[in-house]
Amino acid sequence: MTAARVGIGGPGGSAVGSGKTALIEAMLQELADAGIDTAVITNDLVTDEDAERLRRGGKLPPDRVRAVQAGACPHTVIREDPTLNMAAADRLEADFPGLDLILIESGGDNLASTFSPDLVDFWMFVIDVAGGDDIPRKKGPGILQANLLIINKVDLAPHVGVDFPKMLAEARMVRSGAPVLPTICRKGDGVADVVAHLRREVLFK
């Protein structure tokens, strides 16, 4: 096992998400530009929707995107019993020797979602301003324990009545200074910072 395994979790479902898949889509180009050999595993609660979306996006060859179905338990497949994801990651490493990075996207879950340290080396939690500016104050293991917290869709703040600077400050406060990065994944804003963080903290390249 040589590739770094990075989890990307966050609240939301297939209809209204915080932007986990959009973040991966935006990161793939940055990662490719940096010469980082990448593959993705998606964990869909229902169907293979996220995997298909990434395959259609064309940023990765389709066989570098693998889907794991979560058995009605999006948190179980990344935390209590991560073996299906471990098997998928092992397969990817066997199929693509020299892989640098495997991104593992969880299905939409809630603020208590965390990744097993048996599965990933590092994990990010993605929330968005449209979910409400009280999310950081509600804390929860996802907000507090993730190695990196991302607040997405910051451009929507004025439209949903969110004081974004206050939300960002509260997020940094509840995380006791652990990193928080703002993004607008659909426009690519802030994504370079996320990739730079991964390169510095996880990939060392």
Add this chain to the structure above:
Amino acid sequence: MNQSTPSVIRAMQLADSGFPSGVFAFSWGLEGALADNQVSRQSLGDWIATELRSRWYRFDRVALAGGYQRRDTALGYWFETIDTLMPLEQLRRHSLQAGDALFASARALRIGLDDGALLAHQNGIGHFAPAHGAFMRGCGLDLSGALAASAYGMARGAFSTAVRLGVSGAITTQRDLLALAPLIAELASDLPKDGDLPSGFMPLSDVALMRPVSGRLFIN
């Protein structure tokens, strides 16, 4: 504590729903059967008993015992036999997927598996049931204990599926699971004989396993 206590505890650990082997994501066709109204809350226990008597007893029990008893080349042949005896492509694929998770668990837990099993996995025929047999042997269980843990795990997993799908409650399923205990004990105590081959055709659940369900939550 008598001498058998550690092995009982080991069997309890391996049959526990918290043991990481990936099976929680499989419904054994129950999700499809519920969607087709072939099973209801009232008939759930009967459906699981039928699966135990048919799919588990005729196929999984024999496949697991072969995986437990054989070694090296003979074990490799056994995996090939199991692969040949799975004509339903969807069932075959899902058995390999579940096997993948079990091999990942063995690697992570450093449970030594026979070379025949490892080679079968490498060759893309690492099916769950024989791999489970090799796995249980690697964990030090005797064959009776391995079969009991497997049968119990199948029943417990199906009831857990029903709870997650909102069809039954956690209290009710414990009562129903206890009611199946004599059947599980009876079926698991029947060790396969030399030369036995797995067989199985369960029309309702086989069709349910293969049926595409819009919005499916489980792998099968």
